Amino acid sequence: MTEKIFFGTYTKKTSQGIYQANLNETNNTCSKPALICTLSNPTYLNINRYQQIFAVVKDNNLGGVAQLNLNSHSAEITEQIVASGAAPCYIGIDNQRDLVFSANYHTGVVRVYRSTANQPFKLLSEKKFSGKGPRPEQEASHIHYADLTPDQRLTVCDLGADRVYTFEITAAGTLTHEQVFETEAGFAPRHLVFHPNGNFAFLVGELSSQIAVLKYNALNGTFSQIQQLTTIPATWDKHNGAAAIKISADGKFIYVSNRGHDSIAVFAWDQEKLHLIQTISVAGSFPRDFAIDPTGKFLLVANQESDNATLFSRSIQSGQLAYLQKDIPIPEGVCVKFIQD
């Protein structure tokens, strides 16, 4: 059995766009990634139920979202919706309503698009956020994430304003019924994952290198915090920016990447409390993104500054990671997505 892996990258140095590799589940290896689409700065990717890829695109003074069709060995841009200004940094997918969401760190804007199998990719609505926080990097609203809650609301992380929003989404794609959760000042919420039971969410703070455990109330879309803990050792006194957070399909283990400490921190969730069980080096530098594969037996991390990806085996029982392959060549890798072949 093989799985397809897609890598999103910056194209500031040698990378040319989106790369694809295959994971062989039998011999535990990842093939050398190959360029499948030339695109400027596809720093985040997501894939919908029609196997359309949506990629961030930034070209000179234009930024937006490109829609691509996936062929056997390539991906072709079918449409793109761009505007003048900075590009977004995250793309969320709503497969039930055929919606796509983009989160823009630089402009503080969330956009809602519709994409179906046979109608043109279309912008439905946009919302601009405002606010700030106590750290120098929090001088304005910096939206880093916009994606669904398990009950089909939209969650938005504002790293600049220390806020996590939830909204209901109308049939026309507008955001209503705003609820706001405020983190500790300077926490800088970047991304979050929900527990499969829908009652808890785990929120990572980039500038604080912290995880907050939140209880989610699906009756009204509100969060309340029950725990907060660090993603790096207390002895680490150099810079760190926490980046991606992922949860195992069984909801028992949470993984966070640390850019600076260059590690993955592994936490176990015991239904009430989160606790650290492992910290393992990524064998590279600046792990902005990683993914757990569909079988749950592998974790693959892209190291942006060392131009490599590292493949780990993941124990389904203990959640622990072990090295399989350290030198998978991927230039400026910042996004990792799997699909079953």
Ligand SMILES: O=C1O[C@H](COP(=O)(O)O)[C@@H](O)[C@H](O)[C@H]1O
């Ligand atoms: O994680 C981060 O993301 C933001 C947004 O990414 P960008 O590619 O849109 O600039 C980035 O600016 C920030 O430095 C980084 O830590």
